[in-house]
Amino acid sequence: MRNIFGKRKQMAGIAIVLAGCIAFNGMAGAFGETPPEGVKIKEFSLLDTATDVVGSADFTPEGKKDGHFKLQLSLDKKTTINAVVLRSTDDYGKDNYQGVWRTNRVTTGWILGIVQDKTVTTASGIAHENIIINPGFRKDVKEPVGEFEGELTFNLYASDNGTIKETQHYVLEIETQQGTVISKPIKYKKPATAEGSAAPVPSPSPVQNPAPTPTPAPAPSPAPADEAKDIAIHVRFKGSELQFGDAQPVVKEGRTLVPFRPLFEALGFTVNWVEDGNARRAIGKKNGLSIELTIDSSQAMVNGKTVGLDVPAQIIDGRTMVPLRFVSENSGYRVAFSSSGNVWSIQIEEAVTDTSTPTDPVPTPTPAPIPDPVPAPIPTPAPSAGEVEPYIVKGYLRDAQGQPLSGVTIYADNQLFYDSNLGGVTDENGFYRIELAHLPTTWIMSTSFTRSYNGKDQRFYLRSDVDLPFAGSAGAIRHFTLKDVVGHIEIHPDFWSFDDNMPKLQMNDLEITLTPVGPLFDGSSGKSITARAGALPTGGHGVDRIPLGRYKISAVWKPEGHTPVPMLVKVKGSDKFVSSIDFDFQNPFGTASIFVNEFDIKPGS
Known part of the structure; x- marks a missing residue:
């Protein structure tokens, strides 16, 4: 046992060192910085993938569709922007190695072309002028992108590296001399916008929370989170529907948040709002029970003991929103969920068992209470693990x-x-x-x-x-x-099979098609994947982040200006090239959570 874990620990240490190297190379100098004052990303969105403006290194169309992004930037004073970096990430903002686009030639990456939409006054009135900010890579990394001030609008164009797609997440980094502002992850989903990390948080007031009875609202109700958009959420306590006025329930990270005051008062609490320096707390007390939620904190206090939260209490459109399940279950109630089309019903009822102990079987109704709503409610999650205990x-x-x-x-x-x-x-x-x-x-x-x-x-x-x-x-x-059980495939061209009269092979001209054969590892039917071969984080070229499963692989070479060429493929180490072949992933060299297969390709006859 000790030898096994000695190896496990050594591998983990190596992974930590490598991860640290990647992080420091990839954060554009933002590690440990405080975002600069007066620099704010007001909007960052992916508009379309239908334009062709830039190439891999300059403003030259290359016959491939770019990612077209919009950036609205607010600068309180003249600010020098040293570099702008676009990254492909997962939905949490972590690099997924599908591409990096830059304004400066720093290590790897494709050009991020910037065009400023500038308003100018002419003899005939107000007009818009498009100004190319960086016609190509700034090879001297010390040369800034430029100096800017005021309210600015930019169009950003990311050269297609074979992975530009509307289902991908992206993060934008703006590096200034005072520090770096990083946006939240966005993807193409109207409205695909994200505020920067330096955006201020509104200061709430307890009187802003709606009363338990409904009150007319002069403005539309706040839109639910994207993950539950167009879903009507009804919350009932012992059969009676709770009224939330103009602040309706929303879903954040798979958890339902509701206005603080109506929920606490319906459950019989006396409510209080406390601001102590930067800490803002929503507190409910009744019959010897106290629940204290600190805004934006992943920990709550129940009768003076610290308890972890899946999603923190937070301010949304000036309203204090708290996690419904956490508050209800820690008040001695149970929560049940049902749905019909776009209408969700959440029932808060008297608990029939002690939900603080994990000894009862997991409930099995479908859909589950407070499910992850994308793309559909998931089965019942495991019950709460209860309170934190010493040792x-x-x-x-x-x-x-x-x-x-x-x-x-x-x-x-x-x-x-x-x-x-x-x-x-x-x-x-x-x-x-x-x-x-x-x-x-x-x-x-x-x-x-x-x-x-x-x-x-x-x-x-x-x-x-x-x-x-x-x-x-x-x-x-x-x-x-x-979760995120994915693998990658590596592609190795058999260069001896390419005639001299053929164009030069560019790996991102290889179009790979993967068709699921049977259920994927997660039990879903999956879907076909068509992608260009790109650079892999482990080296070489291929397709990354493929959901673990069995697939049929085929390939077509599409060199620019030439007729597409069907390719033959074989699993590396086998003997026969074929037009397509089924394959499974494998753990190479006994590694865990790394799933790979390798293929040789050559032009078909």
Whole structure:
């Protein structure tokens, strides 16, 4: 056991070092900085993927469709912009290595072309003038993009590297001499906008929260979050529908948030609002029970004890919004969910069992209470793990659909002594509980396990969803979710098979089509993927972030100005080239959570 975990720990250390290198190279100098004052991203959105304005290094159309973005920037004073960087990310803003576009030639990446939409006064009136800010890469990285001031509108064009698509997430970094402003992740979904990280948070007042009875609103109700847009959410307490006035329930990160005051008062609490410096707290008290929620904090206080939150209380359009399930269940009630079309019904009823203990079976109604609404409600998530306990770490392991994974060993890794671990096994509901040694140390959580798919054992290595160390004396709740199970394929051209009269092979001219064969690993039917071969984060070229499954692969070479050429393909190491072939992913060299296959290609006859 110790030898196995010595290797596991060594690999984790190497991964941390590599991740640190990537992060420091990729954050454009923003690591640890305070966003500069007076610099604000008012809007950042993906408009379309239908234009062809720039090439890979300059303002020259190349016959491929660019990503066309809009940026509205507010600068309180003259500000020098050193560089602008566009990154392809996951929905949390983490690089997914599908592309980087820049204004300056720094390491790898394609050009990010910037055109300013400038309003000018002419003899005939007001007109708009398009000014190209950077006609090509600024090869001297010290040369700034320019000096700007006021309210600005820019069109950004990202040269197509074979991965520009409207389903992708993107983050924009604006580097100034005072620091860097980074936008929130956006993708093409009207309105596909994101504020910058330096945007101010509105200061609420407790009187802004609507009363329990409805009041007419002079303006439209705040739009629900994108993930629950056009969904009508009705909340009933013991059969009577709660009225929220002009601040309706919204869904954030799969959790329903409702106005603070109507919910607390319906549950019998006396409510209070406290502002202490930068901390703003919504407090409810009744019959010896106290619930305290701090705005934008992932921790709440229940009767003076700290409890973790999936989604924090927050200010939305000037209203204090709190997580419905958390408040209801910690008040002794249970929450049930049902839906019909675009109408959701959430019932708050008297609890029939003690929901603070994880011994009861997981409920099985479909759809589940407070589901992840994209694309549809997921099965019932595992119940709450209860309160944090000193010298105890506990939580659950579940898949992306909310189903528990049993029989998996979860490891608590002692940070004081090398290669010193404690383990606990998940039960039939996916729960685990580990008693920690009474040592003055911190702990970090991980798990490694195997699952069979299409007759092959695939290995997975996970860190906890909240991947932060914790003090053993304080205890912690650490959940695990098996999600984003993806792999990549590598493409190796057989250059000896290309005639001299053929054009030069550019890897992003290779169009790869992957068609699912049977259910994917997550049980879904999946969908066909057509993508250009691009640079992989591990080196070489291919297609990255493919949902784990069995696929049929085929390829077409589409050199510019030439007739497309069907390609033959074979799994690397096999003998025969064919027009298409079924394949599975594999864990190379016994690694966990890395799924790869490699292919040789050549022109068909």
